[in-house]
Amino acid sequence: MKILMIEDNESVSEMMQMFFLNEGWDATFKFDGKEGLDAFLADPTAWDMITLDLNLPSMDGMLVAREIRKVSQVVPIIMLTARDSESDQVIGLEMGADDYVTKPFSPLTLIARMKALYRRSEILEVAQPSKNENKEFDIETKHFQMNTKTREAYLNGQAIEGLTPKEFDLLYTLAKKPRQVFSREQLLELVWDYQYFGDERTVDAHIKKLRQKIEKVGPQVIQTVWGVGYKFDDSGVA
Template sequence: MKVLVVEDNESVCSMIDMFFSKDGISGEFVHDGLKGYERFKSEKWDLLILDWMLPGIDGVTLCRKIRDEKYTVPIIMLTAKDSESDQVLGLEMGADDYVTKPFSPLALMARIKAVTRRYQSSTHNQVMVQNVIKTEHFHINKTTREVLLQGKEITNLTPKEFDLLYYFIQHPKQVFTREQLLESVWGYSFYGDERTVDVHIKRLRKKVETPSNPFFHTVWGVGYKFDE
């Protein structure tokens, strides 16, 4: 597993690198946002970790730039900003998760594994027919991570957006609480941080819905359901 870490605090980098070594992760560390972007573009990465405050270009802008260019690599933000608006902004820009400084290295490793677990599992050799779902509007392939909406490919989904869409399509009309979605799609507790689900639903709505075709329905006081 190859991870690019763009973080200007060398002490934080050293700590992360130590835990990467224990888990057999190949980590590369860049301390400048612009240089991090250039390094990101130079080869394929399994995960990107971005600090919020960086010289050259900040992590949020870098995250948005990567998503605007249709890259679907999982992204975790490191941030000293702990306000709700800042955390939601990071998710709005396309991050799959965030970790607030100061953080436990073990907690970071748990989030890395949770973010990448479902994405990596899709590359395993599986029976193709078991990973393709066709509905009235969607054709979604879990193995190749391709989504067709009325025959047109949707190419700008992040890994976690794909996972969430696939999960909903697997369970049409079933109502899920935010806690259930966090556990089933993210794979671990977000410690009550339910707005993560709201942000991802909002982004999916923008990418796959039209006024005449709403798919994600809010069930007030409960959560969400997917219904074509």
């Protein structure tokens, strides 16, 4: 992997550099939010993973994540934060982070999170289809279609735009078993590929953003089953 680590604590960067080298990963370190964003913008397709501290000089991590997502919806972002409040973590996810790790953290935990996130993005990453390519959908109902090869989703014939990798995976997991109720714990294990040890706010934050994007093109197809979790149901779509 080629990693961009935006982290103002040099001791943390030095520690992680040893672990990255041990994995054979090529890492670039920036200690300032603006410098980190500039490094990303200089070549947005060069990076396989971004780790992003929340508290940074010049530009904080929330703003950096938002600017990165304006350019790329697919580069995986893990946010590192010393803050432990629910609002900060949820806002970070809503700004476009795929995951977050709270400081102080174990380097091995961060490495495991990065591997899991990269593994899923690498498996699902494909080239854009040509204009003449026939669309074949992995999921197709009267109102909804998904193609995992082209990473496209449609509701009533309109594309659901701007889905991040995790949002697409979450929608696919729900839609391939319509009307089946998934608990938050099940979705954490299925979509994120590892357990969050009871931290369910990640699912709720991604569901919120996913619903906002679905509602731009049609009726809501992700339903809340109170006290249990979420399900996909497009049977009520007109």
